[in-house]
Amino acid sequence: MNKLLATLIAGLLATAAHAQTTTGANSAATTKAVVKAEAEATKDIAKAEQKEMKVAEKADKKVNKAVADATEKKDKAYDKAAEAHADAVEKVAKADPEDRAKAVAKAEEKIADAKLKADKKMIKADEKLLKTQVEAAADKATAAAKTDQVRAEATAEVQKAAAKH
Template sequence: MKKTIATLIAGLFATAAFAAQTPATTTPTATTPAVAKAEAKQEKQAAKAEVKETKAAAKADVKEAKADAKAEVKEAKADAKETKEAAKADVKVAKAEHKVAKTHHKAAVKAEAHKDTTVAAATPAK
């Protein structure tokens, strides 16, 4: 049992020592430009995606603003139409009232004239 434990500990130290060694100097310089190139490519793609998202958001904002403006114009037209119809109704009522007043005035004038002729006919001429 002591031998097994000693072997395991020795293996552990050997693995740790082997892992601590630095790799050869030719390998990092050969892979560094490739890694940098890949990272630059990823950054470029991320920037493109961000620009694309920004454009889509701006486009959606413009579309929403257009829809809001359209709705406001539609509402203003409806209000104008309602106001116009109310004004037409007011004019119609005013004309009807004027016609009634004119008819009453004519009737009053006619009655006054008839009253005058009746009174004149009833009084004997001297």
């Protein structure tokens, strides 16, 4: 919104400054053509900036959703690992004294497997999150480049209008 406001104000000031500096018999036609070109340019730039803001907003929403999803998946993975750990510890506690060593070894194996599964799920969630963040950054950069192109084209049109007269 700030970019849009700044562009509109800059366009207004440029129009006012240009209108005050032109003089002569041909200045009325020149001023009209330039003012019209500047008005079109300002409108085109405003549209482009509005599109850019929409793209940025959509990209930010995507990233926020991905962060929430990743956090949820990580929490579930951690909870499953903790549950497996608790289950293994419980089995060790219930084991007979002569089977305790075997139960401890089994429990450690089960805990290690659960931790590995949880780590894999967390890594996958982070990978998906990072991919989404990169895509969002690319979308924003593309939108900014398109806005810059519209600005350049609009400036060129204003200069053409000024050069004609």
